[in-house]
Amino acid sequence: MRTELYEIIEKRKSVRKFDMNSLDSVLLQQIKQFGEEVIPLIPDIRVKFNVYSHEEVKTLMAIKAPHYVGIYSENKDNFLLNAGYMLQQMDLYLSANNLGSCWLGMAKPSVALPEAVDGLDFVIMLAFGNPKEEVHRSSKEGFKRKSLEEIREGSGYEEIIEAARLAPSARNTQTWYFICKEKEILVCRRHTGFVTEHLMSRLNTIDVGIAMCHLDLALENRGMERDITIEDITVPKGFIHLATVRL
Numbered sequence: 001m002r003t004e005l006y007e008i009i010e011k012r013k014s015v016r017k018f019d020m021n022s023l024d025s026v027l028l029q030q031i032k033q034f035g036e037e038v039i040p041l042i043p044d045i046r047v048k049f050n051v052y053s054h055e056e057v058k059t060l061m062a063i064k065a066p067h068y069v070g071i072y073s074e075n076k077d078n079f080l081l082n083a084g085y086m087l088q089q090m091d092l093y094l095s096a097n098n099l100g101s102c103w104l105g106m107a108k109p110s111v112a113l114p115e116a117v118d119g120l121d122f123v124i125m126l127a128f129g130n131p132k133e134e135v136h137r138s139s140k141e142g143f144k145r146k147s148l149e150e151i152r153e154g155s156g157y158e159e160i161i162e163a164a165r166l167a168p169s170a171r172n173t174q175t176w177y178f179i180c181k182e183k184e185i186l187v188c189r190r191h192t193g194f195v196t197e198h199l200m201s202r203l204n205t206i207d208v209g210i211a212m213c214h215l216d217l218a219l220e221n222r223g224m225e226r227d228i229t230i231e232d233i234t235v236p237k238g239f240i241h242l243a244t245v246r247l
């Protein structure tokens with residue numbers, strides 16, 4: 001199953017047009033079951049997935065889909081990184097099953113639903129359903145992404161960073177940055193500047209969690225042992241260090 005998630009990275013895309021018919025209940029159950037099996041980046045943060053219908057969601061930028069899946073989390077250090085890492089596994093799972101999906105930075109559960117579930121706060125959601133447009137990219141040419149050189153300092157780990165390079169991000173901002181050293185990758189994000197930082201830091205941290213999901217799947221698929229830690233390391237000015245991957 002995890003190989004399937006890795007292999008779909010080169011094809012996935014955001015799908016914004018959906019067939020509004022509900023998915024079959026067995027398939028919906030399988031999706032909910034997958035939510036129970038998603039691997040955390042930070043195991044001591046409690047999270048929960050919740051699936052909603054279109055009527056249960058408030059979307060400002062109206063992406064109309066028959067279903068949505070949201071992640072709720074304990075509000076602990078690095079919970080945004082963890083939420084991005086976990087919900088991206090769901091995005092890849094949906095795509096691997098030929099279903100369309102799209103991250104939604106502005107959508108919220110409707111007022112009729114609780115903002116918190118079991119003491120966990122709503123973080124972010126994906127829209128999903130049967131696609132009414134191409135569900136996959138036919139080639140890597142279709143990705144609008146920064147080059148490897150723009151997002152990596154140092155050398156090595158090309159195929160690993162490549163998986164992270166293709167990750168989706170809010171408004172395609174791609175603020176991730178990887179400092180590669182011998183047996184170590186420092187995962188950072190760019191400070192977006194004082195005007196936009198307070199607006200974008202939440203989504204950009206989720207984005208880095210998404211890229212870490214891709215990076216980790218690439219390592220796992222090569223059978224590479226790795227240890228991911230969250231610790232304070234000084235990085236060049238203009239960057240914020242979020243995690244270290246030791247190999």
Ligand SMILES: Cc1cc2nc3c(=O)[nH]c(=O)nc-3n(C[C@H](O)[C@H](O)[C@H](O)COP(=O)(O)O)c2cc1C
Nearest residue numbers: 013014061103104105106168169170171172203206
């Ligand atoms: C955290 C996050 C929030 C996003 N929010 C929205 C959104 O509100 N509306 C939308 O149409 N797309 C949204 N997107 C999708 C991005 O625009 C899309 O991932 C990016 O442009 C790259 O395109 P791709 O996913 O097709 O590769 C979001 C993506 C992420 C990761």
